[in-house]
Amino acid sequence: MRVVVALGGNAILRKGARGSAEEQRDTVRSACAQLTDLVETGHELILTHGNGPQVGRLLIQQRAAAHEVPAMPLDLLGAQTQGMLGVLLQQQLGNELRARGLERPVVTVVTQVLVDAHDPAFDAPDKPVGPHYTETELEFLTATAAPAGELWTVGRAVFRKVEGGLWRRVVASPQPLDIMEAVAIRALVGAGVITVCAGGGGMPVALSGRALAGVEAVIDKDRTAALLTRLVEADALLVLTDVDAVRLGYGTPEERPIDELSPEDARKLLADGEFPAGSMGPKVSAAADVAARGAVAVISSLACAADALAGRAGTRFVAP
Amino acid sequence: MRVVVALGGNAILRKGARGSAEEQRDTVRSACAQLTDLVETGHELILTHGNGPQVGRLLIQQRAAAHEVPAMPLDLLGAQTQGMLGVLLQQQLGNELRARGLERPVVTVVTQVLVDAHDPAFDAPDKPVGPHYTETELEFLTATAAPAGELWTVGRAVFRKVEGGLWRRVVASPQPLDIMEAVAIRALVGAGVITVCAGGGGMPVALSGRALAGVEAVIDKDRTAALLTRLVEADALLVLTDVDAVRLGYGTPEERPIDELSPEDARKLLADGEFPAGSMGPKVSAAADVAARGAVAVISSLACAADALAGRAGTRFVAP
Numbered sequence: 236m237r238v239v240v241a242l243g244g245n246a247i248l249r250k251g252a253r254g255s256a257e258e259q260r261d262t263v264r265s266a267c268a269q270l271t272d273l274v275e276t277g278h279e280l281i282l283t284h285g286n287g288p289q290v291g292r293l294l295i296q297q298r299a300a301a302h303e304v305p306a307m308p309l310d311l312l313g314a315q316t317q318g319m320l321g322v323l324l325q326q327q328l329g330n331e332l333r334a335r336g337l338e339r340p341v342v343t344v345v346t347q348v349l350v351d352a353h354d355p356a357f358d359a360p361d362k363p364v365g366p367h368y369t370e371t372e373l374e375f376l377t378a379t380a381a382p383a384g385e386l387w388t389v390g391r392a393v394f395r396k397v398e399g400g401l402w403r404r405v406v407a408s409p410q411p412l413d414i415m416e417a418v419a420i421r422a423l424v425g426a427g428v429i430t431v432c433a434g435g436g437g438m439p440v441a442l443s444g445r446a447l448a449g450v451e452a453v454i455d456k457d458r459t460a461a462l463l464t465r466l467v468e469a470d471a472l473l474v475l476t477d478v479d480a481v482r483l484g485y486g487t488p489e490e491r492p493i494d495e496l497s498p499e500d501a502r503k504l505l506a507d508g509e510f511p512a513g514s515m516g517p518k519v520s521a522a523a524d525v526a527a528r529g530a531v532a533v534i535s536s537l538a539c540a541a542d543a544l545a546g547r548a549g550t551r552f553v554a555p
Numbered sequence: 556m557r558v559v560v561a562l563g564g565n566a567i568l569r570k571g572a573r574g575s576a577e578e579q580r581d582t583v584r585s586a587c588a589q590l591t592d593l594v595e596t597g598h599e600l601i602l603t604h605g606n607g608p609q610v611g612r613l614l615i616q617q618r619a620a621a622h623e624v625p626a627m628p629l630d631l632l633g634a635q636t637q638g639m640l641g642v643l644l645q646q647q648l649g650n651e652l653r654a655r656g657l658e659r660p661v662v663t664v665v666t667q668v669l670v671d672a673h674d675p676a677f678d679a680p681d682k683p684v685g686p687h688y689t690e691t692e693l694e695f696l697t698a699t700a701a702p703a704g705e706l707w708t709v710g711r712a713v714f715r716k717v718e719g720g721l722w723r724r725v726v727a728s729p730q731p732l733d734i735m736e737a738v739a740i741r742a743l744v745g746a747g748v749i750t751v752c753a754g755g756g757g758m759p760v761a762l763s764g765r766a767l768a769g770v771e772a773v774i775d776k777d778r779t780a781a782l783l784t785r786l787v788e789a790d791a792l793l794v795l796t797d798v799d800a801v802r803l804g805y806g807t808p809e810e811r812p813i814d815e816l817s818p819e820d821a822r823k824l825l826a827d828g829e830f831p832a833g834s835m836g837p838k839v840s841a842a843a844d845v846a847a848r849g850a851v852a853v854i855s856s857l858a859c860a861a862d863a864l865a866g867r868a869g870t871r872f873v874a875p
Contacts, residue, residue, distance in 0.1 A: 253625050254558060254624070255625040256623055256625070256627050256628050256631055257812065278610065292624045292657040293616075295620050295623050295624050296613075296616035296617055296619065296623075296624055297616055298620075298621040299616065299619035299620035299623065300616040300618070300619035303615050303616075303619065304574070304575055304577070304612045304615050304616055305573050305575040308576050310640050311576055311642070311643075312640070313790060314638040314639045314642040315636070316633040316635070316637045316638070316639050317638045317642075317665075318634040318635050318636070318637045318638025318639065318641070319627070319631050319634045319635045320633070320666050320846070321638070321665045322631070322634040322665050322758055322769075323631075324639075325573070325667070326760065326767050326768075327667065327669060329735070329767060330765070330766040332769055333765050333766070334765060334766070335687070340736065340738040340739050342664050342665070342666060342736045342739040343664065344663065345637075345638050345641045345642050345662070345665065346662040347643070347645070348640065365707050373768050416660065416662045417643075418660040418746075418748070419660050419743055419746070419748045422742060422743060422746035422748060423739055423742060423743065424740070426738075426742035426746075428608075428738070429738045440644055440646065445650070445653050445654060446650040446653070447646050447649060447650055448646075449642075451647070475660050488696065538656040553825070
């Protein structure tokens with residue numbers, strides 16, 4: 236099968252870790268051992284991954300050096316993490332494949348994802364990025380006074396009051412419409428190259444006339460993964476996260492894993508607010524979209540990846 | 556012709572510029588107008604570029620946030636700049652091509668370049684990277700006392716005393732031996748995709764057993780460009796720099812441009828110390844290598860790129 240694998244953030248940087256290069260490399264290495272099992276089974280992989288913690292760290296570094304070096308916008312920071320996390324994946328997956336006698340090329344394609352500059356998400360930015368600021372600090376940095384409400388707009392940036400009276404920047408999370416490098420990605424996949432792409436949901440770009448320009452936003456990586464599944468004509472999307480399956484009644488005494496879900500039932504549960512917007516919601520939504528178009532989608536954990544593709548683990552989304 | 560184009564740092568960030576995202580994008584845009592002329596003439600392009608100023612800025616940011624966020628090693632910073640500069644090039648070149656009705660895909664492949672862990676360059680690191688440190692600052696950061704000599708070794712890092720009693724980190728500049736993503740790059744080039752790769756000379760990796768691991772070093776981008784020319788079986792290498800041609804007696808009353816040079820004559824002039832090691836030397840050396848293998852190499856400026864490929868400008872290296 237041709238499979239798009241969407242790796243959760245935990246596959247690169249475990250929660251609570253400091254995030255040194257060695258930690259990230261070792262975590263990626265162990266993820267790549269699981270991925271190599273999939274290659275060994277005969278699957279053709281296209282990989283995508285999250286980048287939230289890494290972009291957050293770049294934003295902290297930019298803040299610390301703001302008096303010395305111009306800060307880069309969020310879209311270019313995303314491209315930086317695509318380079319760094321991409322090379323970790325291609326290096327460690329290449330090593331693991333070679334160790335098992337599987338000589339398969341692995342590359343990373345830096346990916347731009349088209350969004351609509353008029354996407355309604357831009358009217359209500361809600362995705363938090365980067366460090367927390369105290370009110371005093373943000374007053375000093377922005378040379379403006381703290382507003383009475385929950386939102387603090389400075390130029391193009393919007394900050395939202397979060398827990399503990401701190402502030403955090405929020406950006407829009409628009410819908411991905413197209414992958415600008417799809418032709419090249421298809422050429423690579425067709426040539427038998429394992430391709431890492433659209434890291435962090437891809438770098439958001441919008442059309443200004445006929446020209447593309449970067450946009451400061453964050454595209455949900457699972458939504459982009461669903462689009463990628465369609466554009467590379469994959470047979471399956473495998474969303475790997477912290478839990479082995481989607482659960483109903485999560486955190487309640489009635490909690491139970493779901494084995495199979497139709498796109499219709501998934502959408503009903505999403506509409507009922509069964510899955511949280513910030514975590515399982517976008518994954519279920521992406522999986523339902525893929526299934527509605529006739530491909531298979533499975534949500535499971537890295538440890539269960541091979542079983543999930545074989546139908547022995549995870550939550551499977553299939554059109555009836 | 557299939558042409559590898561090696562863009563000098565000035566094609567992305569002009570000397571003396573602060574280096575904001577807008578400045579870099581605008582400089583890249585104007586470089587891409589020249590590159591589009593080459594595509595319009597019918598040439599097939601593979602692009603590579605420098606990354607020195609950008610890595611320097613990341614090192615400054617890492618220093619400023621060292622108490623908050625773990626610093627990444629030089630190899631991963633190089634990968635970050637490949638992502639960021641690659642996307643600027645693919646975006647702006649894509650825009651310019653589209654504006655002229657040339658629909659050609661452009662992508663960036665994050666590139667690892669193999670070096671020998673025992674390359675003699677590692678015994679005498681001499682390539683300065685990152686910010687300048689005062690003696691007091693470096694004593695504080697490294698918790699060691701300043702040595703009597705010119706070199707200050709702290710763990711894996713070596714600092715060298717430079718002008719003004721300041722210190723700067725120096726790293727090795729080993730020979731590039733192979734491009735790990737060559738198969739994928741060839742597949743892309745064969746599919747008509749304009750490919751940006753090996754930015755900053757590529758991310759240096761060395762073998763440890765059968766596994767690749769990143770190495771803190773800087774590979775000369777023109778040397779890697781020469782290797783790339785061979786691996787993609789290009790007809791020509793075009794090295795674009797600040798001057799329209801290589802000059803003999805540079806800075807003397809006898810200064811004059813060179814129209815054509817054989818690999819043998821180039822090597823003689825290099826051995827005589829005619830070209831400075833830090834600037835024109837590696838370009839002439841890379842061009843001579845390419846010419847000695849039967850391809851054409853030209854050194855010229857961005858403004859003269861099309862003329863240089865047509866034999867009307869620049870210094871041309873051809874085997875007799």
